[in-house]
Amino acid sequence: xxxxxPEALWLVRHGQSQGNVARDAADEAGLHEIDIxxxxxxxxxxxxGHSQAEATGRWFAALPAAERPEVILTSPYLRxxxxxxxxxxxxGMSGPVKLVIDERLREREFGIFDRLTSLGIRDKFPEEAxxxxxxxxxxxxxxxxxxxxxxxxxxxxxxxxxxLHYCDRxxxxxxxxxxxxxxRYILEELTEPEILAIDKKAEILNCGIVRYDFEPDxxxxxxxxxxxxNHGAPLEAEGAAKTAEPDAMTGxx
Numbered sequence: 229x230x231x232x233x234p235e236a237l238w239l240v241r242h243g244q245s246q247g248n249v250a251r252d253a254a255d256e257a258g259l260h261e262i263d264i265x266x267x268x269x270x271x272x273x274x275x276x277g278h279s280q281a282e283a284t285g286r287w288f289a290a291l292p293a294a295e296r297p298e299v300i301l302t303s304p305y306l307r308x309x310x311x312x313x314x315x316x317x318x319x320g321m322s323g324p325v326k327l328v329i330d331e332r333l334r335e336r337e338f339g340i341f342d343r344l345t346s347l348g349i350r351d352k353f354p355e356e357a358x359x360x361x362x363x364x365x366x367x368x369x370x371x372x373x374x375x376x377x378x379x380x381x382x383x384x385x386x387x388x389x390x391x392l393h394y395c396d397r398x399x400x401x402x403x404x405x406x407x408x409x410x411x412r413y414i415l416e417e418l419t420e421p422e423i424l425a426i427d428k429k430a431e432i433l434n435c436g437i438v439r440y441d442f443e444p445d446x447x448x449x450x451x452x453x454x455x456x457x458n459h460g461a462p463l464e465a466e467g468a469a470k471t472a473e474p475d476a477m478t479g480x481x
Contacts, residue, residue, distance in 0.1 A: 231450045232391045233442035237415075238297055238400040239408050240284060240315070243277030244434045244471045245307040251345070260348030268335060268342065273310045276471065280435040281311040285318025287437075288400075296322035297400035301390070303333040303407070311435065312402040322398070332386040335404040339373025366420045376423075380410045387414060405432040415440055415452040431472030433460045 250264040264271065273281065288296055300321060302312040309329065316325055340356070341349050350357045360368040369375040390399055401411075409432065413423040439456035460470050 232395045233450050233452070234390060234394050234399045235396050235442065236295075236297075236398045237390075237440045237442070237452075238398070239411055239438040239440075240311065240400065240402050241405055241408055241432050241434055241436050242273070242303075242305070242307040242311040242402060243280035243284075243314075244274045245271050245277055246274050247271040247307075248277075248434070248471065249274050254345050258347065260345060260351055262343045262345060264343070268338075269305050271305070271307055273307050277307065277434060278310070278314065280471070281314035282318055284311070284435040284437070285315035285320040288315055288320030289318050293322050295398070296320060297398045298322050298325075299328070299394050299397050300325060300400045300402065301328045301330050301333060302402040303335065303404060304329045304331050305335055305404070308333070308402045308404065312400075315400070315402070321400070330386060330389075332382040333401060333403045333407055336376070336379050336406045337372070337374045339370040341370045341373060364420075364424075366424060376406060376410060376413075379406055380413060383407065383410050383414055387411075408432050408436075408438060412438070412454070416454065430458065433458055434471045436460055436472070 247262070247264055247268070250262050254260075254262045298321065300312055300316065302308045309327075312327055315321070316327060340353060344352060356370060360370070366376045369378060401407075403411075409423060409427055412418065412426065418426075437456055437459040438454075439459075440452045441455050442450050442452055444450045
């Protein structure tokens with residue numbers, strides 16, 4: 229008995245977005261602002277991001293039907309929805325599938341830092357940048373935005389819903405870099421230093437795959453077990469380039 233956990237939980241970060249590309253260009257040019265004229269929620273995948281999403285869908289489709297995800301939830305942000313739709317279209321799911329959009333899986337909100345590079349943040353909001361440096365990004369909340377702790381609060385609620393509605397089923401979540409990290413923090417009951425050390429070690433790949441299993445241990449207690457972390461094999465197999473840019477609409481992470 230899994231004590232209301234899923235059978236398996238997959239996490240996939242969205243493919244490379246046009247916001248990722250614009251942020252890289254702004255950083256390379258030493259600009260203060262990221263040149264993109266749509267809301268963060270409306271930023272689409274880049275051409276490469278579409279290829280990454282399609283490759284990931286084919287990778288899931290190659291799994292035995294009894295191992296493929298049965299339920300797919302996604303952030304409402306366009307780049308995540310496009311990734312989720314590509315996975316479904318490629319046959320990456322098992323059985324009839326309804327794409328469930330859950331706003332609790334959305335990207336972290338950046339508030340006044342939105343569309344600014346790291347250079348732009350330091351120039352336009354030096355006091356807030358200094359405060360962030362002192363407090364640390366786990367707890368710093370830019371005015372109008374969210375800290376990592378804020379994201380974790382809404383993700384705990386999302387996990388409660390998943391455990392209630394999808395117990396003993398294989399669940400796939402398509403989301404964002406910070407969401408993947410914060411989900412790891414929740415599932416493994418990590419500390420602030422532990423999750424920040426994981427974050428510092430490597431970027432989450434665009435369409436990188438994470439999987440948790442939930443089999444009972446020898447005492448009958450079900451504990452989330454990390455089986456796959458930041459797996460980029462489907463991108464290698466399909467020849468699509470790996471990318472791992474930070475958050476799309478700000479230079480911060």
